[in-house]
Amino acid sequence: MPELPEVETTRLGLLPHLKNQTLERLTLRRDKLRFPLEKSALEALLPQTLSTIERRGKYLLFKLQSHTLLLHLGMSGSLRLEPLGTAPKTHDHIIYHFPKQQLHYHDPRRFGSLEILKEGRLKKLGIEPLSDEFNGAYLHQHIKNRKSAIKTLIMDQNIVVGVGNIYASEALFISKISPLREGASLNIDDCTRLCQAIKQELTRAIAVGGTTLKDFIQPDGTHGYFSQELKLYGKKKQNCPNCKTPLEARIITGRNSIFCPNCQK
DNA sequence: CGGGCGTCCTGTTCGC
DNA sequence: TGCGAACAGGACGCCC
Numbered sequence: 001m002p003e004l005p006e007v008e009t010t011r012l013g014l015l016p017h018l019k020n021q022t023l024e025r026l027t028l029r030r031d032k033l034r035f036p037l038e039k040s041a042l043e044a045l046l047p048q049t050l051s052t053i054e055r056r057g058k059y060l061l062f063k064l065q066s067h068t069l070l071l072h073l074g075m076s077g078s079l080r081l082e083p084l085g086t087a088p089k090t091h092d093h094i095i096y097h098f099p100k101q102q103l104h105y106h107d108p109r110r111f112g113s114l115e116i117l118k119e120g121r122l123k124k125l126g127i128e129p130l131s132d133e134f135n136g137a138y139l140h141q142h143i144k145n146r147k148s149a150i151k152t153l154i155m156d157q158n159i160v161v162g163v164g165n166i167y168a169s170e171a172l173f174i175s176k177i178s179p180l181r182e183g184a185s186l187n188i189d190d191c192t193r194l195c196q197a198i199k200q201e202l203t204r205a206i207a208v209g210g211t212t213l214k215d216f217i218q219p220d221g222t223h224g225y226f227s228q229e230l231k232l233y234g235k236k237k238q239n240c241p242n243c244k245t246p247l248e249a250r251i252i253t254g255r256n257s258i259f260c261p262n263c264q265k
Numbered sequence: 266c267g268g269g270c271g272t273c274c275t276g277t278t279c280g281c
Numbered sequence: 282t283g284c285g286a287a288c289a290g291g292a293c294g295c296c297c
Binding site: 003075155165256 | 288289290291292293
């Protein structure tokens with residue numbers, strides 16, 4: 001479930017501990033995650049200093065001197081710092097060894113990935129949702145000829161990155177737009193409201209995540225999810241928090257989608 | 266290129 | 282109560 005806020009919170013939690021530390025080696029405990037792990041190529045790169053950790057969409061970029069390691073958490077991935085010598089738990093697939101601690105990549109469903117960043121790998125990604133470029137005009141331009149449901153379009157990483165099923169549903173609820181509407185049916189004003197809602201939700205979630213940063217270095221690996229704040233997620237069969245109409249659940253492009261048929265038009 | 270769907274996985278929740 | 286089935290979900294590949 002990591003969407004942009006969880007990835008950003010992870011980045012912010014790790015950075016003070018790992019910036020400018022030497023990544024001495026990696027332990028790869030399986031041959032593949034989502035993709036085969038490039039074992040020999042990864043081993044050949046190390047040791048190297050980790051200069052910083054950046055984020056692009058839902059990807060974490062571990063910047064080494066000569067290369068960048070690209071990590072995606074998939075839907076069940078998490079990272080946690082552990083003392084040197086800590087034994088891996090079930091589903092800890094990768095261990096990053098640093099001089100004073102080790103970083104465990106944990107991912108029960110193994111939808112995540114680790115690869116050496118190659119030229120062009122991220123070139124199709126859309127813009128960052130928290131950038132100034134992401135606004136009503138940009139969104140309108142990119143969806144005005146599209147027949148797909150608006151929810152599918154804001155989750156399309158080629159248009160805007162970082163928005164997954166949870167925050168897409170929340171943002172549509174806040175902006176009172178039905179997730180079922182065709183992209184082309186939204187006018188500039190709809191797009192502006194939706195952009196603002198996306199930015200607001202992501203920003204709030206990062207802020208809440210920031211208050212629970214310590215969780216990322218706890219052995220349980222708990223994330224700073226925003227779950228108490230979510231208005232719809234996990235609430236099928238409940239009533240709209242605004243108007244008390246029963247919430248509706250529909251599958252949109254294979255994703256369960258919850259919305260209020262009264263508030264969201 | 267757009268759009269729809271299947272696929273990868275396993276822990277959790279659901280329904281009989 | 283206990284069991285198996287369905288579900289959860291990001292990104293990519295495939296097909297039309």
